[in-house]
Amino acid sequence: MNKWLSPKSFFGIVLITAALVALPFLLGMGGGQAWVRIVNFAILYIFLALGLNIVVGFAGLLDLGYIAFYAVGAYTWALLASPHFGIHWPVWAILPIGALVACFFGVLLGSPTLKLRGDYLAIVTLGFGEIIRIFLNNLNAPVNITNGPQGITLIDPVSIGGFSFSGTSEILGLTLSGPQKYYFLLVALAILVIIINLRLQHSRIGRAWQAIREDEIAAKAVGINTRNIKLLAFAMGASFGGIAGGIFSAMQGFVSPESFSLIESIMVLAMVVLGGMGHIPGVILGAVLLSILPEALRYGVGPIQMALFGKMLIDPESLRMLVFGLALVLVMRFKPAGIWPSPERKRELTEKSGAKA
Amino acid sequence: MDIFFQQVINGLVQGSIYALVALGYTMVYGIMGLINFAHGEVVMIGTLVAIAVTSSLIGAGVPVAVAGLGGLAAALLVCMALGWSLERVAYRPLRGSPRLTPLITAIGMSIILQNLAMIIWGRNYLTFPPLLPKINYEFAGAHFTLVQVAIVLISAAAMSGLVFLVYRTRLGMAMRATAQNPAVASLMGVNINRVIAAAFVVGSALAAVAGVMVGSYYEIAHYQMGFMLGLKAFTAAVLGGIGNLAGAMAGGVLLGLIEALGAGYIGDLSGGFLGSHYQDIFAFIVLIVVLMFKPSGLFGEKTGERA
Numbered sequence: 001m002n003k004w005l006s007p008k009s010f011f012g013i014v015l016i017t018a019a020l021v022a023l024p025f026l027l028g029m030g031g032g033q034a035w036v037r038i039v040n041f042a043i044l045y046i047f048l049a050l051g052l053n054i055v056v057g058f059a060g061l062l063d064l065g066y067i068a069f070y071a072v073g074a075y076t077w078a079l080l081a082s083p084h085f086g087i088h089w090p091v092w093a094i095l096p097i098g099a100l101v102a103c104f105f106g107v108l109l110g111s112p113t114l115k116l117r118g119d120y121l122a123i124v125t126l127g128f129g130e131i132i133r134i135f136l137n138n139l140n141a142p143v144n145i146t147n148g149p150q151g152i153t154l155i156d157p158v159s160i161g162g163f164s165f166s167g168t169s170e171i172l173g174l175t176l177s178g179p180q181k182y183y184f185l186l187v188a189l190a191i192l193v194i195i196i197n198l199r200l201q202h203s204r205i206g207r208a209w210q211a212i213r214e215d216e217i218a219a220k221a222v223g224i225n226t227r228n229i230k231l232l233a234f235a236m237g238a239s240f241g242g243i244a245g246g247i248f249s250a251m252q253g254f255v256s257p258e259s260f261s262l263i264e265s266i267m268v269l270a271m272v273v274l275g276g277m278g279h280i281p282g283v284i285l286g287a288v289l290l291s292i293l294p295e296a297l298r299y300g301v302g303p304i305q306m307a308l309f310g311k312m313l314i315d316p317e318s319l320r321m322l323v324f325g326l327a328l329v330l331v332m333r334f335k336p337a338g339i340w341p342s343p344e345r346k347r348e349l350t351e352k353s354g355a356k357a
Numbered sequence: 358m359d360i361f362f363q364q365v366i367n368g369l370v371q372g373s374i375y376a377l378v379a380l381g382y383t384m385v386y387g388i389m390g391l392i393n394f395a396h397g398e399v400v401m402i403g404t405l406v407a408i409a410v411t412s413s414l415i416g417a418g419v420p421v422a423v424a425g426l427g428g429l430a431a432a433l434l435v436c437m438a439l440g441w442s443l444e445r446v447a448y449r450p451l452r453g454s455p456r457l458t459p460l461i462t463a464i465g466m467s468i469i470l471q472n473l474a475m476i477i478w479g480r481n482y483l484t485f486p487p488l489l490p491k492i493n494y495e496f497a498g499a500h501f502t503l504v505q506v507a508i509v510l511i512s513a514a515a516m517s518g519l520v521f522l523v524y525r526t527r528l529g530m531a532m533r534a535t536a537q538n539p540a541v542a543s544l545m546g547v548n549i550n551r552v553i554a555a556a557f558v559v560g561s562a563l564a565a566v567a568g569v570m571v572g573s574y575y576e577i578a579h580y581q582m583g584f585m586l587g588l589k590a591f592t593a594a595v596l597g598g599i600g601n602l603a604g605a606m607a608g609g610v611l612l613g614l615i616e617a618l619g620a621g622y623i624g625d626l627s628g629g630f631l632g633s634h635y636q637d638i639f640a641f642i643v644l645i646v647v648l649m650f651k652p653s654g655l656f657g658e659k660t661g662e663r664a
Contacts, residue, residue: 062457112649118456119392123591124648127641130588134638262584266464273461318472325472328465333450336458 020187024180036179040251042291043186044244049271049287050197050280051240056269057278058206059233060213062122064265065109065129069238071136071260072105073098073245075146078255081156084147091158095246102242103235105132110234114227129265136257151256158185158250166253182251189247193240197280200236209233213278270324274331276338285340293327294320362499364621365614370505370574372613373512377567378590379597379605380519381560387536387600388556391448394463397587398470399439399561403432403568404578405474408483415486425488425573432565439470440561444554467584474580482579485572508570515566516606519559523602528555536600585637589616592644598654607656615639 027035048070055063076098080089109128113121140148157166157178165185166178200206208229211219220226249255267290275286301316331339378400385393411428415421447466451459492503523529534542535552543549571586572578589612597608620636647654 062460112645116648116652119460120595120648120652122460123392123588123595124645126588127592127644131638131641134635138634263468266468270461270464273457277457314476318475321468322472322476325465325468329447329462329469332458332462332465336451336454 024183033177033179036177036183038292038295040179040182040186042288043183043190044248044251045268045271045291046190046284046287047193047240047244047247048268049275049283050193051237051244052268053237053272053278053280053283054197054200054209054240055233055237056272057283058201058209058213059230060209061230061233062118063125063234063237064122064262064269065125065127065132066237066241066268067260067262067265068109068129068132069102069105069241070245070248070264071132071257072102072238073242074249074255074259075136075152075245076101076242077246077249078152078155079145081250082152083154084152088156091160095243098246099239099242102245103239106234106236106238107231109238110231114230126262126265129260129262133257133260133262136260146257149257151254151258153254155249155253155255157253158182158247165250182247186247189243194280194284201280205229205232210278270328274328274338276341279338279340279342282338282340282342286338289339290324294324297323359498360621361618362497364617366499366501366505368614368617369610370501370508370613371617372593372610373509374567374570374574374586374609375590375593375612376606376609377512377515377563377570378586379594379609380516380602381564382587382591382594383597383599383602383605384532384556384560386594387602388532389448389452389535389539389553391459392463392591393443393448393557393560394460394587395443395447395466395470396560396564397583397585397590398467398474399436399443399564399583400568400571400586401578401580401583402439402470402474403436403565404485404572404582405478405483405568405580406435407432407565407569407572408485408578409478411486411488421486421488424486425569428488429566429569432569433562436561436565436568437558440557440564441554443561444557449550449553471580471583478580480580482577485576485578487576488573504573508574511566511570515563519563520602522559528552532556589640592640595644595654596647598656601654601656604654604656608654611655612640612643615643 052066055061080094136146139146165181208224271286271290276282297320301319381396407428410431411424414424414427447462489503531547531552593608593612594605597604616639619639
């Protein structure tokens with residue numbers, strides 16, 4: 001055993017692994033496949049939140065159009081693996097292509113906005129996200145590329161070497177449903193993504209991002225090529241989004257521009273900020289909370305109202321969003337560094353408010 | 358040329374609405390460096406309140422003109438109260454915190470307001486009762502209505518009122534002082550809290566006027582109408598140079614013109630490839646181009662770090 005892996009942390013890892021393996025089966029028994037699907041989406045949101053965390057949390061570049069890259073990845077997969085164009089490429093080809101295309105769009109967005117900071121950058125990225133969505137919505141005439149608002153259907157599922165991730169199949173005597181199989185694929189990918197992020201954070205690049213976040217001029221002065229490093233942040237964040245988009249597309253079997261509205265970008269940003277910007281465990285927590293909580297509210301709000309008042313007073317969907325909005329405001333008011341901030345950031349914030357007085 | 362004049366008129370009308378909303382953004386930004394993302398929702402609430410009050414007054418047999426004024430008055434009151442409470446509840450406690458914090462709060466408030474509006478008024482489109490008789494005019498082959506004339510005139514009046522307030526009154530002087538340097542202004546006896554609250558209230562009053570105008574122009578309203586309008590108005594404010602009153606007005610009108618002309622000609626320019634349903638992207642393209650080449654906007658002073 002390695003010297004850094006104490007018995008205690010070894011035990012922890014075993015426990016977490018067991019929980020992760022058991023989760024889809026418990027959910028499958030308790031809540032049906034719907035809940036497995038919800039958990040799958042939560043993992044997709046972890047990808048997205050970690051990708052955005054590179055841009056916002058590490059490099060400090062406020063991006064409000066992040067969902068555009070998710071959309072680009074999703075549509076890349078949809079176009080290259082569906083009857084829409086009659087192309088059915090394998091995963092190994094499409095996923096990297098999706099990541100590359102998203103990466104290209106990331107640089108496309110990043111390069112003109114290099115000089116912008118803070119709120120201005122937020123608005124430009126927001127506009128960029130909307131432009132992508134408007135194009136997806138309208139590129140069905142005169143040449144039908146995206147099939148407009150109807151979206152693209154019958155998208156191929158992920159399949160590796162003849163093993164398809166959709167439909168039920170039996171492995172080692174266990175019956176696994178489609179969502180359960182995707183769950184294991186997603187968990188494997190999530191672990192990979194988390195490791196990449198952890199390694200990135202303390203790498204040379206990660207430290208350069210942090211330097212830019214803290215003080216761009218000083219970063220430049222110590223010899224960091226701020227232009228390239230910022231573009232790299234956009235590109236890497238975007239490629240994570242692109243990969244998540246591709247899997248989203250394959251998992252759903254259907255994409256339409258509606259899935260990539262501004263509120264989704266805001267949702268992902270809220271995950272990063274509420275969780276604790278720049279702090280990987282915090283971001284993961286934020287993603288899980290914000291993707292599970294609304295679903296729980298969706299199932300919980302209706303019955304609770306029925307029990308309390310005997311009728312539906314308020315539409316559950318809007319009540320759910322109301323609670324979400326309220327959560328954003330309250331967390332920012334009482335825990336501006338997020339629910340689980342990194343120790344450094346927490347210190348910075350308390351110092352700042354101390355110095356201000 | 359007919360299309361040209363027609364689109365110029367449409368652009369001017371739309372632009373004066375943008376200008377009014379943009380003023381709300383620019384005042385708040387100029388004074389405290391904050392994008393009040395929820396401003397578009399204030400406009401939406403203004404429209405919906407005006408609809409509710411006007412319709413019920415008309416239903417009670419009150420003459421249309423009086424009912425319209427009643428609707429406007431109600432919208433003004435509700436929006437001003439809303440602007441004041443937004444500042445008091447959401448933004449004041451966050452003053453001095455990192456820039457992202459109030460932005461997220463603003464987004465949260467925006468979501469809350471939208472969904473409150475949906476709970477109160479429902480998901481459906483509401484029709485705005487026509488306040489002015491439908492009179493058509495014709496000039497150089499272009500048509501325009503009395504409503505359009507009224508919109509341009511009323512927004513011009515509202516903007517002149519604002520200019521008077523900012524440059525000719527004590528409150529206006531206090532606002533300008535706070536915008537220049539809050540710390541020094543407060544040493545000179547300016548009550549910063551009151552000035553900021555006043556900026557929110559005045560901006561929201563303009564938003565209420567804009568809301569009534571949007572409602573009577575399109576004759577429909579919806580709980581989601583505020584966000585896009587707010588975004589475009591913000592673009593207008595940036596185009597003119599955020600924090601600059603004249604800039605917001607010019608930016609609003611300019612953006613209206615660009616959008617209208619762009620939508621009118623994009624089909625011809627792209628050989629039929631892109632149609633007028635791409636209208637919404639012009640605002641964003643303008644925004645990106647302006648920020649790339651002149652981040653301080655057309656009339657803005659140098660904003661240094663912020664840009």
